[in-house]
Amino acid sequence: MKIATWNVNSLRVRLHHLLDWLDTHRPDALCLQELKLEDKAFPEDELRAAGYYAAFSGQKTYNGVAILASSPPKDVQRGIPGFADEQKRLIAATVSGVRIVCGYFPNGQALDSDKFVYKLGWLDALTRWLKQEALPAHPNLVLAGDFNIAPDAADVHPNWGGEILVSPPERAAFRALMETGLTDAFRLFEQPESSYTWWDYRMGAFRRNFGMRIDHILVSNPLRNACRACSVDKAPRSLERPSDHAPVMLELDWHTQ
């Protein structure tokens, strides 16, 4: 079973890249972030024609998440239960017996911003919900998406000057999330040095591999031994008008249930 995540930075603009990518890689499930469109504009028909069902939670201009799957996603849940949030950043569904949680984590903007307070609050609510409800109810769980956190020094270009996405409180929140019983699938396998998933549009960042690894796929303990491979696909980042994020893909030895 292949499970992937991709921040497309506007589904409207990136639809053709997405359809090409689905055609090439045929994931069983794909988590999407930054749809930047309302539900009524979601390209359901085009995706159905490509063989994919979709559960989505969109909004105008910002945010928006979806789970695409080759079989209909079941028990769809939108948002973090008990956490009131206008921003559409989380959707969960069951695909082939795996509970898939797709998140577009807040960026935070700057350490002294109210957006940073929101980011840490969002992470705390997510962690509590996973620990208390989601993981006990769904032991076979995958949390995938744009975390907007580079968890370790190896996940960021050494010349990165800023604090946001790499600060101690953000990394502590990431560790707290892992402590609920989740493993970074990417680090279960040997990887190329300086593996990143996001590169700024400016300054030729992609050409210089001036990036960060902020898109992740975390797996629960029962799924850990089923992981067979996990990789970043940098190819779409070289296309014309690319998303600034690359897809990450996990291969699970998992028989469809």
Add this chain to the structure above:
DNA sequence: ATGGCATAATCCTTATGA
């Protein structure tokens, strides 16, 4: 090396992103 980019909504500029 954080902007000189990209997107969307809206006005022809601003907010936001990471």
